[in-house]
Amino acid sequence: MNFFESIRVSLRALRANKLRSALTMLGMIIGVAAVIAMVGIGNGATASITSQIQGLGSNLLTISSGQSNAGGVKGGAGSSNTLTMADADKIEVGTAIKAVAPVSSASAQVVAGSGNTSTTITGTTQDYQIIKNVSIASGRFITTADVDSDARVAVVGPTVVTNLLGDANATIIGKTIKINNVPFQVIGVTTATGSTGFQSSDDMITAPISTVQERLIGKKTVRSILVSATSADFMQQAQDQITVTLEETHKIPTGKPDDFTVQNQADILASMQGVTQTLTMLLGGIAGISLLVGGIGIMNIMLVSVTERTREIGIRKAIGAKSMDILLQFLIEAVVLSVLGGGIGIALGYGGSSLAGAALKMSTSISMTSVLVAFGFSAAIGIVFGVFPAKKAASMDPIDALRFE
Amino acid sequence: MIKLKGIKKIYSTGDIQVAALSGVDLHVRASEFVSIMGPSGSGKSTMMNILGCLDTPTEGEYFLDGTDVAKATGDDLAVIRNRKIGFVFQGFNLLARTTAIENVELPMLYAGVGSKERRARAIVALQSVGLGNRINHRPKELSGGQQQRVAIARALVTNPSIILADEPTGNLDTRSSEEVMAIFQHLHASGNTIIIVTHEPDIAEFTQRIVHFRDGHIEGDEIVEHQRTAKAQILEEGVAK
Ligand SMILES: Nc1ncnc2c1ncn2[C@@H]1O[C@H](COP(=O)(O)OP(=O)(O)OP(=O)(O)O)[C@@H](O)[C@H]1O
Ligand SMILES: [Mg+2]
Numbered sequence: 001m002n003f004f005e006s007i008r009v010s011l012r013a014l015r016a017n018k019l020r021s022a023l024t025m026l027g028m029i030i031g032v033a034a035v036i037a038m039v040g041i042g043n044g045a046t047a048s049i050t051s052q053i054q055g056l057g058s059n060l061l062t063i064s065s066g067q068s069n070a071g072g073v074k075g076g077a078g079s080s081n082t083l084t085m086a087d088a089d090k091i092e093v094g095t096a097i098k099a100v101a102p103v104s105s106a107s108a109q110v111v112a113g114s115g116n117t118s119t120t121i122t123g124t125t126q127d128y129q130i131i132k133n134v135s136i137a138s139g140r141f142i143t144t145a146d147v148d149s150d151a152r153v154a155v156v157g158p159t160v161v162t163n164l165l166g167d168a169n170a171t172i173i174g175k176t177i178k179i180n181n182v183p184f185q186v187i188g189v190t191t192a193t194g195s196t197g198f199q200s201s202d203d204m205i206t207a208p209i210s211t212v213q214e215r216l217i218g219k220k221t222v223r224s225i226l227v228s229a230t231s232a233d234f235m236q237q238a239q240d241q242i243t244v245t246l247e248e249t250h251k252i253p254t255g256k257p258d259d260f261t262v263q264n265q266a267d268i269l270a271s272m273q274g275v276t277q278t279l280t281m282l283l284g285g286i287a288g289i290s291l292l293v294g295g296i297g298i299m300n301i302m303l304v305s306v307t308e309r310t311r312e313i314g315i316r317k318a319i320g321a322k323s324m325d326i327l328l329q330f331l332i333e334a335v336v337l338s339v340l341g342g343g344i345g346i347a348l349g350y351g352g353s354s355l356a357g358a359a360l361k362m363s364t365s366i367s368m369t370s371v372l373v374a375f376g377f378s379a380a381i382g383i384v385f386g387v388f389p390a391k392k393a394a395s396m397d398p399i400d401a402l403r404f405e
Numbered sequence: 406m407i408k409l410k411g412i413k414k415i416y417s418t419g420d421i422q423v424a425a426l427s428g429v430d431l432h433v434r435a436s437e438f439v440s441i442m443g444p445s446g447s448g449k450s451t452m453m454n455i456l457g458c459l460d461t462p463t464e465g466e467y468f469l470d471g472t473d474v475a476k477a478t479g480d481d482l483a484v485i486r487n488r489k490i491g492f493v494f495q496g497f498n499l500l501a502r503t504t505a506i507e508n509v510e511l512p513m514l515y516a517g518v519g520s521k522e523r524r525a526r527a528i529v530a531l532q533s534v535g536l537g538n539r540i541n542h543r544p545k546e547l548s549g550g551q552q553q554r555v556a557i558a559r560a561l562v563t564n565p566s567i568i569l570a571d572e573p574t575g576n577l578d579t580r581s582s583e584e585v586m587a588i589f590q591h592l593h594a595s596g597n598t599i600i601i602v603t604h605e606p607d608i609a610e611f612t613q614r615i616v617h618f619r620d621g622h623i624e625g626d627e628i629v630e631h632q633r634t635a636k637a638q639i640l641e642e643g644v645a646k
Contacts, residue, residue, distance in 0.1 A: 005514060016502040315498050318459055319559065320487020320515040322480040398486075399459040402498060 006325065010332035013312075023301045024386075025341035028378040031294025032345025033352060035374035036366060038287035040353030042280030044364030049276050053269050059098075059229040060131065060265040061239055063087075063246070082250065082259045083222040085209070088125075090245050091227060096237040098230045099127035102222045104212050110164065110205065112177040117163035121154075121179060121205045123212025124226075131228040132201070139173045139188030147208040152215070154179070155188040159203035168192070179205065182215045235264060284370075291374055295381040302385035306393075307404060313393040314401030326394040327387065334386030338379035345378070346371060406598060407433040407456065407567065412465035412475075414451050414621075425451040426462070427621040433600065435566075438593040440609040441602045443618030449602045452618070453571045456600065457492045458482045470566055487516050491560030493570035497552045499544045505531060505555045506540040512563050530558040534588050550581025557588055561597070568592065570601040574608055586611040587635035611635055 014021045065082040088102035104123040110116060128134065129141045137158070146153050154177065162168045164177065172186045184207060193201050213220050229238035239262050246260050313326055350366055357364035393401050414426040425448045433439055441449050454460035455467065458474055461482075467475040474485055486492070499508045509527040518526070531540050534554040544552050553573060560568050570589070574582035582605075590611060593599050601612065609615050610633045617625035 002517075009514065012503075012507070016500075311498075312500060315500055316511070316515075317483060318457075318486060318492060318494075318498065319512040320483050320563075322483045322515070324480070325515060397460055399454045402459075402494075 003328070006328045007332055009325075010329050010336060013329065014333055014336060017305075020301055020305055021337060024298050024337050024382065025344065027294040027297030027301065028338060028341030028382060029294075029345040029348060030297070031291035031378045032342050032371075032374040033348035034290030034294075035284075035287040035370050036346060036349025037352035037356065038283040038290075039280065039370035040349065040364040040366045041356050041360075042276070042283040043367055044353070044357050044360075044362050045279055046273065046276040047365060048362040049272050050269065053265065053272055059232055059235060059238075061227040061229060061235070061242065062263045062265075063225040063227065063242060064223075064261050064263065066259065066261060081221045081223075083225060085220065085222060087246060087249055088222065088225050090249050091225070091242055092245075094241075096229055096234040096241055097227055099130040099228045101125050101128040101131050101226045102209055102224075103128070103226055104209055104217060104221060104223050106212060106216045108180045108216060110160065110177055110179050111181075112164040112172070112175065115164040115166065117160060119157075119160055119163075119203055119205055121207055121212055121216060123207055123209035123216070125209055127228075128206065128226065131226045134201070134206075135191040135193075137189045137191040139186070141188055142206060142208050147210050150210045150214060151208055152182065152184045152211055153187045153207065154184040155190060155206040156186055157190050157200070157202040157204045158192045159200065160205055161189060163203075179207075180216055184211075232266075235266060239264060287370075287374075291377055295378060298378065298381050299385050302382075302389065306389045309390065310393040310396075310401050310404040313390065314396075314398050314404065317394070317398040317401060323394040327391060330387050330390035331383070334383040335379075337386070338375075338382045341382070342375040342379055346375065349374075406435040406437075406470065407431070407600075408466075408468040409456075410466040410468075412452075412455060412462045412467060414448070414455065414460070415463045424621050426455075429465070429621075429623055431616065431623065433567075433598065435598050436593070436596055437598055438589070438613045439600045439616060440612040440614070441600065441616045441618060442604070442606070442609055443624070445604075447618040448621040449618050450571055451621075453569055453600070453602055456567075457490050457569045458486045459492065483515075487512055487563065489566040491563065491565040491568040493553070493556050493560050493568065493573045495572040495575045497544070497549075497556045499552060499555055499559075501544055504541045504543055505536060505547070505558075508544070508555055509559045509562050512559060516563060526562055527558070530562040531555070533561075533591075534558045535584070548581070550577050550584055553577060553581070553585055554588065557585065561592060567598040567600065570599070572602050572604065574603065574605070582608060583635045590635055607633075 063083065083102070085102055088100055091097065091100045093100065101124050106121050106123075107118065108121050109118050124142070125147050126142060126144050134141060136155070139155070141155055142153060145151075156172065158168045161170060161172050165172060172189060175186050176183045177186060178184070190201065227238060227242060229235045242262050243258070247258060250259055252258055316326060353364040353366065393404070396404075409429050409431040412426055412429040413424065416423045416425055429452060441452065443449050451460070455462050458477075462475055465475060466473055469485065469489060474482070477485065500511070506524070506527050509530055510523045513523045513526060528537070528540060531537055534557050536551060536554055536558065539547060539551060544555070547555065553576075557573070560570075574585055577585065586608060589599055589601065603609050610629055610631070613629055613632060615627050615629060616623055
């Protein structure tokens with residue numbers, strides 16, 4: 001019998017046993033789809049958290065007052081205000097440091113004409129634009145001259161424009177808005193970044209730090225200093241430079257704890273990645289169990305049908321099938337089921353993870369490894385448990401196969 | 406045609422050894438129509454399975470068309486079963502969920518016959534057993550007698566040297582039994598060699614020669630004096646097509 005005929009025999013056998021074929025495929029589909037979808041969602045979550053953290057600014061170091069490794073009674077970072085404008089000036093831009101921007105912020109009521117909203121006012125300097133990759137949709141960002149002259153100018157986010165004027169595209173540049181009753185002139189609008197929730201860059205007003213301190217906070221305090229390292233490789237050097245400079249300015253004797261903290265973006269990233277990795281592993285674990293359950297399903301169907309199949313093999317052998325004919329038929333059956341079931345599983349897993357991604361507003365990414373592992377595992381089970389009993393039956397005397405119980 | 410010399414079949418279950426056949430010598434010439442009779446457990450099925458190359462003897466020689474098939478193994482036996490033997494089982498042994506015509510095509514499939522010829526020959530074979538109008542029925546949609554006729558069509562479709570049938574009428578009522586025997590008589594008349602096993606003396610009287618088995622050996626061998634002729638109504642319907 002030629003190969004082509006073998007394929008036809010296998011397909012006919014699969015069609016003759018629709019329920020068994022469908023159940024075997026179901027096992028494969030569930031296993032494969034679960035693994036692909038779960039790992040896809042896990043990867044997507046990791047990627048989205050990573051990009052959110054990276055979106056905070058590139059190679060960002062954040063200096064805050066107080067200590068971070070505060071155990072017991074000591075206050076946490078930012079618990080006391082020890083940072084000043086002078087500190088920011090002392091940190092010099094050089095090989096390791098690209099930009100430095102002190103930040104003071106306040107929540108305030110903003111009024112423009114009949115519209116009003118409540119938002120965050122971030123007082124900072126020109127370098128903030130570099131550090132945070134702020135992109136300007138129209139107008140300009142604040143400059144050093146604005147800071148030096150305590151200019152009452154403001155750069156607003158698109159959400160603020162919408163909240164105040166009811167339309168994100170309304171002209172606001174040149175208009176005057178009142179922040180806590182202090183008039184500011186709008187000089188620029190930032191590009192929408194799509195970020196939402198707490199401290200969204202779209203729902204924010206940026207103004208010269210000097211003006212914010214004087215008019216809105218009333219104190220010359222600096223909440224934090226943002227520093228951008230020249231590249232990821234210079235993060236450590238930048239951090240060291242900051243520590244040395246500030247210890248000197250703050251006159252902290254060696255061995256005493258610092259009254260400031262330098263937080264590395266990589267540290268945040270690492271700890272968040274730890275969390276997302278756990279998440280991925282958890283999802284992967286659930287998927288693994290589904291795969292196992294699917295595999296057991298396949299195994300069950302295959303083993304339950306051994307009696308019937310052994311008789312079928314007995315009949316085929318009794319009328320002249322050679323062992324090779326039998327093996328080929330069962331191998332092709334198993335391969336066809338695996339490819340079909342696996343294919344549908346991959347498609348469903350892909351669809352499921354895209355759907356979940358859309359629902360959770362994140363982009364999911366399918367890992368090739370998960371596809372291969374899931375597919376390989378179910379296919380292996382399908383083929384082993386499909387072909388192995390067949391191999392045994394094919395080597396029996398036909399009369400024993402016919403009598404098999 | 407068929408020559409058995411000292412065929413023994415010994416089953417060992419644990420320590421106990423059962424000799425299902427204890428030295429059988431038999432000679433069947435071409436175009437003979439033989440029935441095998443004997444009490445239950447006397448070794449008739451064991452003998453038929455060996456004749457049909459479904460099982461191998463523990464000892465002895467079996468010449469089929471001059472070749473000693475007792476020494477053949479595995480795929481060689483598969484080829485012999487395919488080319489030379491048509492086997493009809495008591496329990497039909499049709500593939501369930503597979504149509505009558507596909508069942509009949511099966512042996513030709515393994516013989517490497519092309520699909521068009523396969524189909525044509527299967528239809529002819531089914532017509533010759535009076536099932537020309539049932540070719541697309543599945544076994545469970547057919548009566549016992551009809552299933553047995555499909556099995557006979559499957560056995561004769563490859564033009565084997567010999568047709569073997571182990572209690573072909575064992576599960577059938579008198580009418581169906583007679584129909585099946587009519588088909589065998591018809592096949593015999595057209596030159597086929599046929600051996601059947603039966604419990605019923607009436608059925609054996611449709612054949613030419615009766616071999617009596619007892620306790621694994623041949624006890625008697627007689628020629629049927631007054632051979633009966635089975636009514637062949639269905640055949641006439643079938644062949645008329
Ligand atoms: N697979 C086997 N294992 C062990 N013993 C067996 C096996 N097959 C048959 N036997 C024994 O061989 C002997 C002959 O059995 P066989 O089936 O040939 O009898 P039979 O003449 O066909 O009987 P019946 O008329 O009931 O069909 C019996 O004693 C039976 O128990
Ligand atoms: Mg028997």
